[in-house]
Amino acid sequence: MTLHSVLINANAIICLMLALRLMFFQKTGRYRFFISLTAYLAILSAAWIALRIFYGKYTQVDPAEFFLNLTICIAVWRARGNISKITGDRYDRS
Numbered sequence: 001m002t003l004h005s006v007l008i009n010a011n012a013i014i015c016l017m018l019a020l021r022l023m024f025f026q027k028t029g030r031y032r033f034f035i036s037l038t039a040y041l042a043i044l045s046a047a048w049i050a051l052r053i054f055y056g057k058y059t060q061v062d063p064a065e066f067f068l069n070l071t072i073c074i075a076v077w078r079a080r081g082n083i084s085k086i087t088g089d090r091y092d093r094s
Contacts, residue, residue: 025081
């Protein structure tokens with residue numbers, strides 16, 4: 001196994017974990033359109049990358065991109081999927 005194949009498989013798993021965590025977030029507070037839109041676009045982006053990797057259409061992963069995806073994934077999991085905690089929304093009461 002080469003470093004490239006490890007990076008591309010790890011990137012697919014990280015993007016899939018990110019999309020799944022955001023998809024299963026249970027909202028308890030008030031509805032905010034831009035926070036919801038941000039979460040929706042993040043789900044679509046991460047899932048699209050993971051699907052492209054699984055189907056072999058996404059062949060190059062830059063190490064910087066990998067670490068950026070890893071950082072975002074860790075931040076989302078630490079915030080338990082709450083995008084407003086990551087963005088610093090001061091009106092978040094959850």
